Amino acid sequence: MLPITIDRDSPLSLTAQVESAIRERITDSTLHQGVRLPSSRTLAADLGVSRGVVVQAYEQLIAEGYLRATQGSGTQVATHLPRLGTAGVRRPSELVDVRFDLRVDATSTAFFPEREWLHAYRHMARSIGGTGPRRHPLGVAELRTELAAYLGRSRGVLTGASEVVVAADFAHVFEGLCHALHDLGAGHIAVENPGTPWLAGIAERAGLRVTGVPVDREGIDVEALARSEARAVLITPVSQVPTGVMLSASRRKELLRWADQVDGWVVEHDRDGDLWFGAGSGPLALQRHRTHRVIYAGSTRGLLGPGLRLGWSVVPGVVAKRLSQAQLGAPDALTQLAFAHFVSSGLLDQHIRQIRGTCRARRAALGDAIEEHLQGARMTGVPAGTHAYVALPAGIDDGRVSAEARRRSALVQPVRYFQLDRRPASSGLVLGYGAVRRGRLADSVKLLASVMDEVSGLLAS
Structure with missing residues (x-):
């Protein structure tokens, strides 16, 4: 039983109370990283609430990064806890029932293909022999083989199974890579700024020096990268977070030249990359042009939502050797085999086509709503992924907009949250549409428009 008390006279909903209690127990270290939580059914029975209350609370905490769910292993406290600014986390005194979760990494369980996944899982459960699959520190062989083939045909990645590494999610992959880079003499890593500060935190905890490098309309500024004297860099070349820009062809060439010049x-x-829904097939992986210098990494996060956590990387042999000694927290072998079947049977391709259509429709609806209701705001970024950058009119404080939106049951992140020093050059919001249905996006933008009007009025007075 978790140390949770339910107050039925509280103005907070039962779900909000469960969320708040678990979040507090994690942040005060009562619940340690990696600890397995009771099943939703068990906890619901312990607390005397419906199972749906606990399921919703778990899903929200998974979306926030406090918990992780692995098929076959239950729900656990995350080993890489979020470093959220005041705009990205709800304090107990501010808890509300969330109507619109517009954060970058928020996704809904609707993204998870439950029927198809159960088919793959049952198929592998019936197929494995009495001895079970052979485990490997870098992942089950069958999955590594399928991922090598899939990444080759879908993203242009040049690899064989021996260079594929499987982990629980991208955070685990990146932590292992940071330690490997440190061992290889690359003790200084650059990250995009604005970017993802929680990943910078992982690099710092691995002993790396971290420098933020500016991002413009063509992606990361390679000249600034060269001046940083870093020997490694983390980039998101397709739909950069938070700006949504794509690394241009010229910048790709400059970046590869930089890596050659610094032996980086x-x-x-x-x-x-898999969620490109613009014209053509979109840009292929950068890795194909420098297999000995580019480490490719991805995960199921954007494709399958919080229902399954699985990440992978494609690495040169010298890095694979070091990762084989790391604890990457890969899912259980049966889950890995089920995902291998999910890929080989074409179920993943089918699912991706559906999700692309969903994201295309949501982004279009979001753009229409912004144009109609957010006067002076401008949505930017390439047609890919599950988020868009919205530049706000001059003088609008994005932090105040985010804080007021939270009080009105909408979670939205200001661009300052993604800036390493929290001091952005301009004002903007980063709107995720992975957890909000298309039909509700217009309502969420109307709410933001009302908030902006109020914030503008306060500034004017």
Whole structure:
């Protein structure tokens, strides 16, 4: 039983109370990282609430990064806890029932293909022999083989199974890579700024020096990268977080030249390559042009939502050797085999086509709503992934907009949250549409428009 008390006279909903209690127990270290939580059914029975209350609370905490769910292993406290600013986390005194979760990494269980996944899982459960699959520190052989083939045909990655590494999620992959880079003499890594500060935190905890490098309309500023004297860099070349820009062809060439000149490494986080829904097939992986310098990494996060956590990387042999000694927290062998079947049977391709259509429709609806209701705001970024950058009119404080939106049951992140020093050059919001249905996006934008009007009025007075 978890140390949770339910107050039925509280103005907070039962779900909000469960969320708050678990979040507090994690942040005060009562619940340690990696600890397995009771099943939703068990906890619901212990607390005397419906199972749906606990399921919703778990899903919200998974979306926030406090918990992780692995098929076959239950729900656990995350081993890489979020470093959230005040705009990205709800304090107990501010808890509300969330109507619109517009954060970058928020996704809904609707993204998870439950029927198809159960088919793959049952198929492998019936197929494995009495001895079970052979485990390997870098992942089950069958999955590594399928991932090598899939990444080759879908993203242009040049690899064989021996260079594929399987982990629980991208955070685990990146932590292992940071330690490997440190061992290889690359003790200084650059990250995009604005970017993802929680990943910078992982690099720092691994002993790396971290420098933020500016991002413009063509992606990371390679000249600034060269001046940083870093020997490794983390990039998101497709739909960069938070700006949504794509690394241009000229910048790709400059980046590869930089890596050659400094004998360095590029960690290519391919967050949204599979979710390209613009013209053509979209850009292929950077890794194919420098297999000995570019480390390719991805995960199921954007594709399958919080229902399954699985990440992978494609690394040169010298890095694979070091990762084989790391604890990457890969899912259980049966889950890995089920995902291998999910890929080989074409179920993943089918699912991706559906999700692309969903994301295309949501982004279009979001753009229409912004144009109609957010006067002076401008949506930017390439047609890919599950988020868009919205530049706000001059003088609008994005932090105040985010804080007021939270009080009105909408979670949205200001661009300052993604800036390493929290001091952005301009004002903007980063709107995720992975957890909000298309029909509700217009309502969420109307709420933001009302908030902006109020914030503008306060500034004027």
